[in-house]
Amino acid sequence: NKLAPPLNPQTKKPAVAEDFLPIFPPALIEQEMSMERYIEIPEEVMDIYKTYRATPLIRAYRLEDALNTPARIYFKYEGATPSGSHKLNTAIPQVYYNKAAGIRRITTETGAGQWGAALSIACKSFGLDCTVYMVKVSAQQKPYRKLFMLTYGAQVFSSPSENTAAGRHVRKTDPDNPGTLGIAITEAVEDAIGHSNTNYALGSVLNHVMLHQTIIGQEAITQFGLIDEYPDVVIGCCGGGSNFCGIAFPFLKDRLEGKRDTEFIAVEPSACPTLTRGKFAYDYGDTGMMTPIINMYTLGHNFVPDGIHAGGLRYHGDSALLSQLCYDGFIGAKAVHQTDVFKAATLFAHTEGILPAPESGHAILAAIEEAEQCKHTGQEKTILFNLSGHGFFDMAAYDAYQSGLIKDVPFSDEKLARGLADLPQV
Amino acid sequence: NKLAPPLNPQTKKPAVAEDFLPIFPPALIEQEMSMERYIEIPEEVMDIYKTYRATPLIRAYRLEDALNTPARIYFKYEGATPSGSHKLNTAIPQVYYNKAAGIRRITTETGAGQWGAALSIACKSFGLDCTVYMVKVSAQQKPYRKLFMLTYGAQVFSSPSENTAAGRHVRKTDPDNPGTLGIAITEAVEDAIGHSNTNYALGSVLNHVMLHQTIIGQEAITQFGLIDEYPDVVIGCCGGGSNFCGIAFPFLKDRLEGKRDTEFIAVEPSACPTLTRGKFAYDYGDTGMMTPIINMYTLGHNFVPDGIHAGGLRYHGDSALLSQLCYDGFIGAKAVHQTDVFKAATLFAHTEGILPAPESGHAILAAIEEAEQCKHTGQEKTILFNLSGHGFFDMAAYDAYQSGLIKDVPFSDEKLARGLADLPQV
Numbered sequence: 001n002k003l004a005p006p007l008n009p010q011t012k013k014p015a016v017a018e019d020f021l022p023i024f025p026p027a028l029i030e031q032e033m034s035m036e037r038y039i040e041i042p043e044e045v046m047d048i049y050k051t052y053r054a055t056p057l058i059r060a061y062r063l064e065d066a067l068n069t070p071a072r073i074y075f076k077y078e079g080a081t082p083s084g085s086h087k088l089n090t091a092i093p094q095v096y097y098n099k100a101a102g103i104r105r106i107t108t109e110t111g112a113g114q115w116g117a118a119l120s121i122a123c124k125s126f127g128l129d130c131t132v133y134m135v136k137v138s139a140q141q142k143p144y145r146k147l148f149m150l151t152y153g154a155q156v157f158s159s160p161s162e163n164t165a166a167g168r169h170v171r172k173t174d175p176d177n178p179g180t181l182g183i184a185i186t187e188a189v190e191d192a193i194g195h196s197n198t199n200y201a202l203g204s205v206l207n208h209v210m211l212h213q214t215i216i217g218q219e220a221i222t223q224f225g226l227i228d229e230y231p232d233v234v235i236g237c238c239g240g241g242s243n244f245c246g247i248a249f250p251f252l253k254d255r256l257e258g259k260r261d262t263e264f265i266a267v268e269p270s271a272c273p274t275l276t277r278g279k280f281a282y283d284y285g286d287t288g289m290m291t292p293i294i295n296m297y298t299l300g301h302n303f304v305p306d307g308i309h310a311g312g313l314r315y316h317g318d319s320a321l322l323s324q325l326c327y328d329g330f331i332g333a334k335a336v337h338q339t340d341v342f343k344a345a346t347l348f349a350h351t352e353g354i355l356p357a358p359e360s361g362h363a364i365l366a367a368i369e370e371a372e373q374c375k376h377t378g379q380e381k382t383i384l385f386n387l388s389g390h391g392f393f394d395m396a397a398y399d400a401y402q403s404g405l406i407k408d409v410p411f412s413d414e415k416l417a418r419g420l421a422d423l424p425q426v
Numbered sequence: 427n428k429l430a431p432p433l434n435p436q437t438k439k440p441a442v443a444e445d446f447l448p449i450f451p452p453a454l455i456e457q458e459m460s461m462e463r464y465i466e467i468p469e470e471v472m473d474i475y476k477t478y479r480a481t482p483l484i485r486a487y488r489l490e491d492a493l494n495t496p497a498r499i500y501f502k503y504e505g506a507t508p509s510g511s512h513k514l515n516t517a518i519p520q521v522y523y524n525k526a527a528g529i530r531r532i533t534t535e536t537g538a539g540q541w542g543a544a545l546s547i548a549c550k551s552f553g554l555d556c557t558v559y560m561v562k563v564s565a566q567q568k569p570y571r572k573l574f575m576l577t578y579g580a581q582v583f584s585s586p587s588e589n590t591a592a593g594r595h596v597r598k599t600d601p602d603n604p605g606t607l608g609i610a611i612t613e614a615v616e617d618a619i620g621h622s623n624t625n626y627a628l629g630s631v632l633n634h635v636m637l638h639q640t641i642i643g644q645e646a647i648t649q650f651g652l653i654d655e656y657p658d659v660v661i662g663c664c665g666g667g668s669n670f671c672g673i674a675f676p677f678l679k680d681r682l683e684g685k686r687d688t689e690f691i692a693v694e695p696s697a698c699p700t701l702t703r704g705k706f707a708y709d710y711g712d713t714g715m716m717t718p719i720i721n722m723y724t725l726g727h728n729f730v731p732d733g734i735h736a737g738g739l740r741y742h743g744d745s746a747l748l749s750q751l752c753y754d755g756f757i758g759a760k761a762v763h764q765t766d767v768f769k770a771a772t773l774f775a776h777t778e779g780i781l782p783a784p785e786s787g788h789a790i791l792a793a794i795e796e797a798e799q800c801k802h803t804g805q806e807k808t809i810l811f812n813l814s815g816h817g818f819f820d821m822a823a824y825d826a827y828q829s830g831l832i833k834d835v836p837f838s839d840e841k842l843a844r845g846l847a848d849l850p851q852v
Contacts, residue, residue, distance in 0.1 A: 051484060051779055058477060062551070080506035082779030084818070124776045125488070144570070147821035150828065151775060349577060350550045353477055353508030392510065392818040395573035402576065 001328055003320050004295035007282060012426050015292045023192045023200040025101035028094065031208040037253075039211060045093045048125055052081045052088070053215070057223040062351040064371070071374035073367055074231070075387045076220050076247060079354065085389030086243045087118035087203055090212035094201045095122040104197040105129040109159065109184030111138055112311030112359070113145030114389055115203030120152035133159040133167075133187045136179035138311050145393050159184040166190050166288050180304055181315055186288030204240025205285060205294075205319050213246025216386060221250050224384075231262060231384035233370055237362035238266035238275065238333070239312050241319030243388040249321075251384075252330065264331040265370075266322065267362040269341075270411055272305035274298065274318050275326055275333035277416055282426045283317060293424055296323040300419030306409045308338050309397035310358040312389075316419065336365050337408040342401035344368050345391070357389035358397055427754055429746050430721035433708060438852050441718045449618045449626040451527035454520065457634040463679075465637060471519045474551055478507045478514070479641065483649040488777040490797070497800035499793055500657070501813045502646050502673060505780065511815030512669045513544035513629055516638035520627045521548040530623040531555035535585065535610030537564055538737030538785070539571030540815055541629030546578035559585040559593075559613045562605035564737050571819050585610040592616050592714050606730055607741055612714030630666025631711060631720075631745050639672025642812060647676055650810075657688055657810035659796055663788035664692035664701065664759070665738050667745030669814035675747075677810075678756065690757040691796075692748065693788040695767075696837055698731035700724065700744050701752050701759035703842055708852045709743060719850055722749040726845025732835045734764050735823035736784040738815075742845065762791050763834040768827035770794050771817070783815035784823055 005014040020029045031039060041049070060073040078086035098106055106128055110116030116132040123130035132149055136158040139146050149156050157163050159179045160170035164187040170177050177183070185202070192200035202209060217234075224230055234251050236244030244266045254260040268275055274297050283298040285291035296317045299305075303316040325331045338358075345361030347368070348354070356364060367385040374381050391398065400406050431440040446455045457465060467475070486499040504512035524532055532554055536542030542558040549556035558575055562584040565572050575582050583589050585605045586596035590613040596603050603609070611628070618626035628635060643660075650656055660677050662670030670692045680686040694701055700723045709724040711717035722743050725731075729742040744752075751757045764784075771787030773794070774780070782790060793811040800807050817824065826832050 047487070048779070051488070061473070062477070082781070088779075121779050125779065144818070144821040147825045148781065148818075151772065151781065151821070151824045153776070346577065350579070353474070353514075353547050353551065355508070355574070355577065390818075392570070392574075392816075395570040395577070398577045399573045 007293040025097045027097040054219045066351045069371040069375045070380045071371040072382045074384045077387045079390035083118035085114040087115045090209045091118040091122035095126045099126045103199045107131045107188040107191045108201045109133045109188045111135050120149040120154035124152045130154040132156045133184040164190045182287030185286035189290045204242040210245040213242045216246040217250030232381040233263045233383045235265045235366045235385040238268045239315045241322040247386040266333045267366040270335045271308045273335040276335045296320045300422045302422045303419035312359040355391040357391045360388045433719040451523045453523040480645045492777045495797040495801045496806045497797040498808045500810045503813045505816035509544035511540040513541045516635045517544040517548035521552045525552045529625045533557045533614040533617045534627045535559045535614045537561050546575040546580035550578045556580040558582045559610040590616045608713030611712035615716045630668040636671040639668045642672040643676030658807040659689045659809045661691045661792045661811040664694045665741045667748040673812040692759045693792045696761045697734045699761040702761045706753050722746045726848045728848045729845035738785040781817040783817045786814045
C-alpha cells in the first residue's frame with residue numbers, strides 16, 4: 001500500500017514541497033517525496049563514506065557457541081564509525097544537500113546524543129555551523145556526549161532552553177521539566193525558521209533518512225553474496241526506525257518481489273512500545289505541533305516514556321514507511337524489557353568483545369531469542385542483526401545494571417490512553 | 427647489535443627462563459628469549475583476532491587537503507577494536523598461553539585504562555579471572571574506564587591499594603600518593619607471586635608484547651601491497667613502545683635488509699622524554715624493584731612524570747628492543763608538547779572524523795609536521811602513522827584543552843638528574 005500523505009500542521013491538507021522549504025533544502029524534500037527505487041549517492045558524500053565504510057559484517061561464532069545453537073548469527077557493526085553509530089550515514093548527505101542549497105547553519109535535537117554527535121561531525125566536515133538542542137536529562141547523564149559535540153565545534157543547548165520561545169515557555173510553566181525529544185524538536189525547528197541561512201535536520205523518522213541508511217543493508221547484501229549466504233531473519237532495534245529500515249529495506253525488496261521469505265523484526269523497549277501498543281494514526285512529530293502530521297504508529301505526541309537507558313528509543317512515533325509496512329504485515333515487531341536487554345548486551349560483550357549501546361542491545365536480545373528458538377526446533381537459520389552503535393558513553397547504565405539498580409517499569413494502559421487522547425483530528 | 431641480557435633483580439646476573447616462571451607461562455618466556463624471526467599465531471588466537479582484524483589502513487585525504495601537502499598520509503586504525511586500542515592484540519595471546527599453562531587468574535596494572543580494558547576482555551574470552559591495579563589518579567579521572575573493566579568481570583583496585591604489602595606501605599608512608607605505573611606494577615607482581623594459579627601480564631615493554639603487536643605492521647605491508655604503495659616514514663607514539671614497534675618492526679626488516687630506506691619516528695611527550703632525554707642503561711621496570719633489570723632508555727624507576735593527559739605514555743622506561751634500535755640509529759625519536767598534540771588531534775578529528783586518544787595524538791602531530799615539511803620541500807612522501815586508539819574516554823581532556831586549561835610544563839634538568847641518580851649499580 002502507498003503511504004498516506006503527510007499533512008500540513010495548520011491547514012491539515014496534504015503537505016506540498018513548499019511546506020517543507022522553511023526547514024529543508026529542495027534536494028531532501030525531493031527525496032522525501034520521491035517514488036524512485038534508487039537515488040544516486042553524490043561523489044562528495046561517497047568520499048566521506050569511504051573514510052569509514054564499508055562497515056564489517058561479522059559472524060558471531062563465539063556467541064553461537066555460548067548459546068549452543070544451530071543458527072548462524074551475523075551482525076553488521078555500525079559502531080566503529082567516527083560518531084559511534086549509524087547516524088553518520090544520514091548526517092553526511094543531509095549536510096551536503098544543505099550546503100549545496102546555500103545553508104550555513106543546521107539545528108537539530110538529540111536525546112542520547114548519537115545523532116547530535118553525528119551531525120556535529122558532518123557539519124564540521126562541510127564547514128557548516130551546528131546547533132544542537134540536547135534533552136536536558138541526557139545532557140546531565142551523558143556529559144561526555146556533550147563534550148564530544150563541543151569538540152567538533154557544535155553549539156549545544158540543554159533543552160528546554162532559554163534560546164527559543166518554546167523553551168522559555170516550558171521553563172516558565174514547568175521549571176522541573178527534564179526535557180523530551182518532542183520539546184527539543186520544537187526548539188530546533190523554531191530556531192531554524194527564525195534565522196536566515198539556517199535549516200533543521202532530523203536523525204530518523206523521515207523518508208529521506210531511511211533512504212540514506214539503506215547503505216547498511218545494501219552493503220550487507222553484497223557482503224553476504226561474497227560468502228554465498230542470505231539471512232532468514234533480519235533484526236534491528238527501533239526508535240524512529242532509521243537503523244532498522246537501513247538494514248531491512250534492501251532485503252525487503254527481495255521478499256516483496258517473491259524471491260525470498262525473509263522475516264523482519266523491529267525491536268522496541270516495553271517502556272515505549274510504539275509499534276506493538278501504539279495506534280496507526282495521524283499525529284504530530286513533535287510536542288509543539290510544528291512538524292507535519294504523519295500517518296504512523298504513535299503513542300501520542302505528548303507521551304512521555306519512562307527514563308530508560310536506551311534514550312535513542314524514547315520517541316512517541318515511528319517512520320511512516322516502517323509503520324505502513326508493519327500495518328500491512330510485512331514487518332513484525334516485539335517489545336522487550338530493559339533488564340533482559342542488558343543481560344543480552346553483557347553476554348554479547350563477554351563473547352564477542354564489543355560493548356553495545358543499550359539501544360543496540362534490543363536487537364541483540366531478539367537475535368538471541370531467535371537463536372534459542374532454533375535450538376529447540378533444530379532449524380539452522382541465518383540470523384542478521386544491526387549492531388547500530390557502541391556503548392562507550394553508556395558505562396553508567398551498565399554500572400547501574402550490574403549494581404542491580406535497573407528495574408523494569410510496567411507499561412500502563414492509563415498512560416497509553418492519556419497519550420492517544422491528544423491525537424489531532426484530521 | 428644484540429640485546430644486552432635482562433638481569434635478575436636480586437643476583438644482578440643474566441636472567442634465565444626460571445627467573446620468569448613465578449609470573450609468566452613457559453610459552454611467553456620462550457617468546458621473550460626467542461631468536462626466531464617469525465612465531466606462528468595459534469589458531470585459537472586467530473579465531474579471536476578475526477572478530478576485529480584486519481584493522482583498516484585509511485588514507486587521510488581530507489587531512490592532506492587541509493594541510494595542502496603533496497605528501498600522502500595513511501593511518502592504520504587500531505581504535506575500532508573492542509577494547510578501543512591496539513592493546514587487545516597482545517592481551518589475547520597472553521591470556522591464551524597462560525590458560526594453556528593452567529593459570530586461572532591474571533593480575534596487571536593499568537594507567538589510562540586501555541591495557542586493563544584489553545586484558546579484561548581477553549580474560550573473559552578465555553574464562554580466566556582478571557585483577558587490575560589501576561593508578562589511583564587515573565581511576566578518579568576516568569571512572570568510565572573502570573566501569574568498562576567491571577562490565578567484563580574484572581576486579582579493579584585503585585593503586586596504591588590495601589591489597590598488597592607494597593600498596594599498604596605507600597599508603598602508610600605517603601597517604602596522598604596519586605599512584606604511578608611503577609607502583610601498580612609492583613602491586614600486580616606481588617599479588618601474582620603470592621597466589622597459586624596466578625600470573626602477571628604486562629601490556630608493553632617486553633619482547634613478547636612487541637612480537638604480538640607486529641600483526642599491525644604485517645597487515646599494513648599486505649594492505650600497502652594491494653595498492654602498490656610503501657611508506658617513506660613510519661610514525662607511532664611511544665610510551666613503553668608496543669604500538670610503535672608493532673607498526674614499525676615489519677617495515678624495519680626491509681630497511682635492515684637494505685631493500686628500503688624508510689625512516690622511523692617514535693613520538694613521546696615532552697613531560698616524559700625517555701628516548702630523547704633518558705639514559706641508555708640498566709634499570710628496573712618498576713618502582714618496587716621486583717622486575718628484572720633491563721638495558722633500556724630510562725628516566726629512572728623513581729621518576730614521576732607530570733600529570734599529562736596521555737596517561738599511556740607516562741612510563742619511565744622503554745622496550746629494550748626499541749631502545750637498542752634507537753641507540754644504534756635505526757629509529758629516530760622526538761618529544762612534543764601536550765598543547766600541540768591536542769591541536770593536531772582536533773584538526774584530525776575535524777577532517778577525518780575520528781576522535782583520537784591523546785596518546786595517538788602524538789603520532790598525528792609528528793605526521794602533520796612531516797607533511798608540512800613536504801609542503802616546503804615539494805617531496806611527495808608516503809607517511810604512515812599508527813592511530814593506536816580512540817579518545818571516547820578522554821572527553822574531559824579535550825574539554826580542558828578547548829577551555830584553555832592545558833599548559834605545557836617545561837621538563838627540568840633537576841628532575842632528570844634526580845631520576846637518573848637511582849639507577850642500579852650493575
